[in-house]
Amino acid sequence: MREQQDPSLRGQVFQKIREGILKGQYKEHEELREAAIGEELGVSRTPVREALRQLELEGLVEIIPNKGAYVTGISDKDVQDIYAVRSMLEGLCARWATENITERQLARLEEVIILSEFYSQKLGTDREEQVVLLDGTFHEILYEASNSRILRHVLSDFHKYAQVARKNSLHKNDRVEKSIAEHKAILQAIRDHDADLAEQLANEHIFHAVKNMNIDAG
Amino acid sequence: MREQQDPSLRGQVFQKIREGILKGQYKEHEELREAAIGEELGVSRTPVREALRQLELEGLVEIIPNKGAYVTGISDKDVQDIYAVRSMLEGLCARWATENITERQLARLEEVIILSEFYSQKLGTDREEQVVLLDGTFHEILYEASNSRILRHVLSDFHKYAQVARKNSLHKNDRVEKSIAEHKAILQAIRDHDADLAEQLANEHIFHAVKNMNIDAG
DNA sequence: TTTCGTATAATTGTATACGATTATACACGT
DNA sequence: ACGTGTATAATCGTATACAATTATACGAAA
Numbered sequence: 014m015r016e017q018q019d020p021s022l023r024g025q026v027f028q029k030i031r032e033g034i035l036k037g038q039y040k041e042h043e044e045l046r047e048a049a050i051g052e053e054l055g056v057s058r059t060p061v062r063e064a065l066r067q068l069e070l071e072g073l074v075e076i077i078p079n080k081g082a083y084v085t086g087i088s089d090k091d092v093q094d095i096y097a098v099r100s101m102l103e104g105l106c107a108r109w110a111t112e113n114i115t116e117r118q119l120a121r122l123e124e125v126i127i128l129s130e131f132y133s134q135k136l137g138t139d140r141e142e143q144v145v146l147l148d149g150t151f152h153e154i155l156y157e158a159s160n161s162r163i164l165r166h167v168l169s170d171f172h173k174y175a176q177v178a179r180k181n182s183l184h185k186n187d188r189v190e191k192s193i194a195e196h197k198a199i200l201q202a203i204r205d206h207d208a209d210l211a212e213q214l215a216n217e218h219i220f221h222a223v224k225n226m227n228i229d230a231g
Numbered sequence: 232m233r234e235q236q237d238p239s240l241r242g243q244v245f246q247k248i249r250e251g252i253l254k255g256q257y258k259e260h261e262e263l264r265e266a267a268i269g270e271e272l273g274v275s276r277t278p279v280r281e282a283l284r285q286l287e288l289e290g291l292v293e294i295i296p297n298k299g300a301y302v303t304g305i306s307d308k309d310v311q312d313i314y315a316v317r318s319m320l321e322g323l324c325a326r327w328a329t330e331n332i333t334e335r336q337l338a339r340l341e342e343v344i345i346l347s348e349f350y351s352q353k354l355g356t357d358r359e360e361q362v363v364l365l366d367g368t369f370h371e372i373l374y375e376a377s378n379s380r381i382l383r384h385v386l387s388d389f390h391k392y393a394q395v396a397r398k399n400s401l402h403k404n405d406r407v408e409k410s411i412a413e414h415k416a417i418l419q420a421i422r423d424h425d426a427d428l429a430e431q432l433a434n435e436h437i438f439h440a441v442k443n444m445n446i447d448a449g
Numbered sequence: 450t451t452t453c454g455t456a457t458a459a460t461t462g463t464a465t466a467c468g469a470t471t472a473t474a475c476a477c478g479t
Numbered sequence: 480a481c482g483t484g485t486a487t488a489a490t491c492g493t494a495t496a497c498a499a500t501t502a503t504a505c506g507a508a509a
Contacts, residue, residue, distance in 0.1 A: 021296055021462070046490070057464045062491090063284055070288040072384050078239055079470050079491060094381040101319050163312040166290055167385060174381070239492070264460070275494045280461090297461060297500050 022056050027064035029054060034073050034084055041086030045074065071170070087174070096223035099171045100216050103152070106168060107199060107215035110158035111208040118158045122200050125151045129193045144189055151196055155215075188225045195221065240274050245282035247272060252291050252302055259304030263292065289388070314441035317389045318434050321370070324386060325417060325433035328376035329426040336376045340418050343369045347411045362407055369414055373433075406443045413439065 030050065033039045045065060047058040054061075065082045068074040076082045125147050132143040152172065156165040195218045202211035248268065251257045263283060265276040272279075283300045286292040294300045343365050350361040370390065374383040413436045420429035 023462080024296075048490075058491090059463055059465090063281060066281055067284060067288060070285060072380075080472090081490070090379075091381050094379045098320065098323065098382060098385065101323060102316065105316065105319060161308075161312045162290075163309050164316060167316065167388070170385070241492080266460075276461090277493055277495090298502090299460070 021060070023060040023063045023067075026050070026054055026056060026060050027067055030061075030064055030068060031071075031073065034068075034086075039084045041084055043084045045082040045084065047082075072174070091174075092226070093223065095171055095174050096219055096226075099168070100219035100223075102164065102168055102171070103155075103219050104212040104216035106155055106159045106161075106164055107203065107211040108208045109161055109164065110155050111203045111206060111211045113160035114158040114203055118154055119200075119204065121154050122151065122196075122203075125154070126193060126196055126200065129196070133189050133193060141189075148192065148196075155199075188222075191221065192218070239278070241278040241281045241285075244268070244272055244274060244278050245285055248279075248282055248286060249289075249291065252286075252304075257302045259302050261302045263300040263302065265300075310444070311441065313389055314437055314444075317386070318437035318441075320382065320386055320389070321373075321437050322430040322434035324373055324377045324379075324382055325421065325429040326426045327379055327382065328373050329421045329424060329429045331378035332376040332421055336372055337418070337422065339372050340369065340414075340421075343372065344411060344414055344418065347414070351407045351411060359407075366410065366414075373417075406440075409439065410436070 030039070030045065039045065047061045047065070051058045051061045065074055065076065069076045069082070073085055073087075074082050075085050129144055129147045129151075132140055132147065149172065152168075156168050159165065195214065199211055199214045199218065202214055248257070248263065257263065265279045265283070269276045269279045283292055283294065287294045287300070291303055291305075292300050293303050347362055347365045347369075350358055350365065367390065370386075374386050377383065413432065417429055417432045417436065420432055
């Protein structure tokens with residue numbers, strides 16, 4: 014999340030390698046040599062090392078001491094698991110958000126929904142990209158509203174993981190419209206201070222997302 | 232988890248700083264200067280830098296680019312939140328473990344329980360330490376048995392966090408005995424292939440732990 | 450006195466150099 | 480031919496050197 018705007022070389026290298034893994038450029042079990050990557054990106058080994066170690070903590074890379082760094086790869090089962098866990102946590106997040114959300118955050122959520130509807134009706138190449146971005150924003154606001162540093166931390170982590178899955182099976186059919194409708198329902202439940210409903214809806218929201226993926230995959 | 236046996240300087244420094252934060256040696260918002268720490272531990276800045284960046288990913292340190300590394304600290308609310316999230320995930324873990332556990336893992340769980348009972352009846356300074364260690368082992372086996380790399384990853388992360396809380400309010404009253412009894416109940420539910428019950432028990436197990444903490448704190 | 454700007458110092462970011470560890474190749478003996 | 484041991488090369492781990500950035504001190508002007 015923060016790395017997006019990290020101007021340091023380490024941050025840039027981190028992004029590059031990450032992208033490379035997610036896009037399949039670096040394949041599973043492939044060895045990532047510090048010197049080679051550094052040379053390719055025109056930087057020294059130092060920022061590469063630091064980037065690799067951060068990627069390890071994110072689970073995208075496995076580092077064997079004194080041996081090397083290897084691409085971990087994410088299986089279909091991993092993706093399923095990610096969504097199962099996220100489903101629970103997003104539910105909990107919605108519950109806490111219901112109890113702690115501010116007027117300002119409510120307004121921002123509404124804004125995001127309105128913008129989502131606008132972009133979803135537009136055509137063009139940036140349509141999907143915009144909607145995905147707004148989807149991310151919607152959830153980020155909820156994370157913030159939960160008022161829990163911890164929950165926000167772990168959900169942001171998963172959000173990163175989830176990007177992998179998104180790249181693959183993204184917004185087919187009328188999933189976009191349905192997703193927005195679900196966002197609206199969640200927002201309404203939060204407005205009504207109905208924590209139970211908000212939790213359930215957020216739960217199902219993620220569940221539907223993964224279900225949609227299954228259809229694509231199968 | 233792995234860092235425990237990482238013989239590299241980076242791993243050692245990581246441990247040292249981590250311990251320093253958890254024990255309150257480094258206080259909240261305190262600046263962690265690379266050179267100072269390196270000098271204190273008799274190493275250069277390089278491993279210190281890498282350790283600090285790993286600690287950032289764990290949430291114990293905040294790094295502001297070109298400024299410095301600062302101790303994040305964990306509030307009482309954070310601890311509460313950690314246990315709330317862990318409670319859910321341990322429940323999910325127990326459910327999946329019920330579906331995937333092997334005979335070997337079942338046997339190991341039983342071993343751990345027997346050993347726990349043995350040490351809990353002993354007196355001495357290492358009593359608590361041993362029991363805590365075995366508690367960790369019990370849960371680690373469950374994480375493994377869940378057969379989910381993802382769940383294991385996130386739960387291990389939280390386990391690290393949870394250590395903070397343990398240092399403070401640990402095993403008062405008869406919590407040790409009750410905890411072991413709960414472990415036994417979870418194991419039995421898994422043996423019976425009763426995923427619902429296993430999930431519920433694991434859930435409550437964490438809930439009881441945090442409840443016990445509250446009593447201590449209040 | 451306050452405020453601003455500049456010079457200086459301190460600290461982080463990156464590059465490079467060197468030592469330690471591991472992988473590879475090849476010769477040797479069986 | 481096969482396995483083993485040693486020498487060589489490749490790679491990682493750490494230390495050090497230098498550049499970039501940020502903090503601090505101090506003085507001049509309002």
